[in-house]
Amino acid sequence: MTAFSLEPAQLAWRAELRTxxxxxxxxLADKGxxxxxxxxxxxxxxSLGLLGRLFTSGALDLCLMRESLAYAxxxxxxxxxxxxxxxxxxxxYGTETQRARWLPRVTAGTAxxxxxxxxxxAGSDAAALELRAETDDSRGGRSSDTSPGGRSSDTSPGGRSSDTPALAAAPDGPAxxxxxxxxxxxxxxxxADFYTVFARTTPGAGARGVTAFLVPADRPGLTGRGLDMLSPHPIGALDFDAVPVTADDVLGEADRGFRVAMGTLNxxxxSVGAFAVGMAQAALDATLAHTAGRDAFGGKLRDLQAVSHQVAEMALxxxxxxxxxxxAASAHDADDPDVPLRSAMAKLLATETAQYVVDTAVQLHGARALQRGHLLEHLYRxxxxxxIYEGxxxxxxxxxxxxxxxxxEAR
Incomplete structure (x- = not known):
């Protein structure tokens, strides 16, 4: 069963990505x-060229990649x-210099x-950001070439000690x-090797007073620590102790960083929804195989109406x-004005659906699905x-x- 909107070439590419x-x-993931x-x-x-496609393809292409990879x-x-x-x-939103420095390394997988x-x-309420971007004048005239005091016991992002000489990581011009x-x-x-950081440049201005900055991980005063989370990838906290940034580090325009954030999230x-759909499809296919082969009550598990109806609901x-x-992805690629609405609907429906499908799959598999290393145990986590994330x-x-x-109201 396939969606009506996909061309044969897209379906073939989706299958290739799964393989x-x-x-x-x-x-490689197992060795991480x-x-x-x-x-x-x-x-x-x-090396497979998938990271490069992040910046040369549209939203639908991104969704197909994420769904296909999530499945396997x-x-x-x-x-x-x-x-x-x-x-x-x-x-x-970056300058030519910013793009030339970082994007080739991102697409190669080396940054x-x-x-x-x-x-x-400030999680869901992104307009309530409190990370301050203060000018030297507002901080009492601190010299822009003064290295901020570090937390020498912390580890800076990228694995560098915070007592690394400031000159090695300072921005090109005065802060x-x-x-x-x-x-x-x-x-x-x-x-990470660099961060897209959103900070408040104008106090009291809400979303209009936020600026986006490109901050390399080795900037003096930037330290970080990992958090013990229910996640296979790293999630951490970052501490900014008077980290210097210049106009050359701004992404887009000063005080217009909220637009950068929302443009990225839209x-x-x-594609978060596509990730969820990939997990749901994997759980559904595992359930079809299990219920078709599992002996129960004189027949196969699929013969029980209570089971088959749940499988039908999962597929639906x-x-x-x-x-x-x-x-939603097609609307984004067509510059449809309904993108915020469609994106929110897609993310909401797909993530809530995946939660339901994976949970139901676990229920139909029984205790084996809770064994460490089982596909559904992995998907359940x-x-x-x-x-929660990205809204x-x-x-x-x-x-x-x-x-x-x-x-x-506009009618």
Whole structure:
């Protein structure tokens, strides 16, 4: 069963990606250390040309990649997605110099990117960011060539000690701002090579007072620590102790960073849905095989109406989610004004659907699905987070309602 919107070439490529994920990426994923960047896996994504497609293809292509990789290797899917999320602002809003320095390394899989938006007190409410970007004048005239005091016992992102000489990592020109505060729940932190960081440049201005910065991991004053999370990839916190940034580090325009964040999320939200659909399809296919072969009550498990109806419901919801994801991605590629609405709907439906499908699959498999190393045990751990990150389900419902009422008022 396939979605009506896909061409034969797209279906063939999706099948090819599943094979590549199973044969070339999954073995590398198995060798990775949980909680740390799997650089060998990222490099293989680069050698296969998949990272390069993040910046040369549209939203639908991104969704097909993420769904296909998620079906056979969720670790590879996540590694690809995080490279895209962290580096897309550089691709879409960066200067020629910024793009020339970082994007070739990202696409080759030799530089790890990260998207640093969330804070301890600003997760879903991104307009409430408190990481401060202060000018030297506002900080009492501190000289821009003074190295900020470090936390010598911490580890800086990228594995460097915070007592590394400042000259080795200082920006090319005098600091215009210094970043002070904390980011939290940042994927790929503290091991990324650079961060897209959102900081408040104008106090009290809400979303209009936020600026996006490209911050290399070795900037003096930037340190990080890993968090013990239910996640196979690293998630950490970043501490900014007067980290120097200049106008050359700005992505887009000063005080217009919220636009950078929302532009990136509008692209990636449907593809989060695609990730979820890939996991749901894997759970569904495993359930079909299990219930068709499992002996129970004098027949096969599939012969029980209570079972077969649940399988039908799993398939129905998975296909509905897939179609909505494809519709949202196609709307993005066509510059449709309904992109925020469609993206929110796709992300909401697909992630909630995947949670239902994987949970039902576990129930129909029984205790074996909870064994460490079982596909469904893995999916059960993986499927929960997408309902939270890049806008929790409750946030997506708020976006949907806001867009609907705005449309009604415009009539």
């Amino acid at each position: 590549l994920a199973a044969e070339r990426l999954h073995p 250390e949980p909680g740390h960047v799997n650089r060998a896996l990222v490099a293989e994504l680069g 290797c969720t670790e590879a899917e996540t590694a690809l997605a995080l490279q895209g999320l962290g580096a897309h602002p550089v691709h879409a 790890i990117a990260a998207f640093a938006l969330s804070e301890p007190g 215009r701002w210094r970043l002070t505060g904390e980011k939290c729940w940042i994927s790929n932190a503290p091991e 692209l990636f939200r449907p 919801r998975t296909e509905a989610a897939r179609l909505m994801v494809h519709a 993986e499927v929960r987070a997408p309902r 929790a389900s409750e946030v997506q419902r708020g976006i949907i309602a806001k867009e609907l009422y705005a449309r009604q």
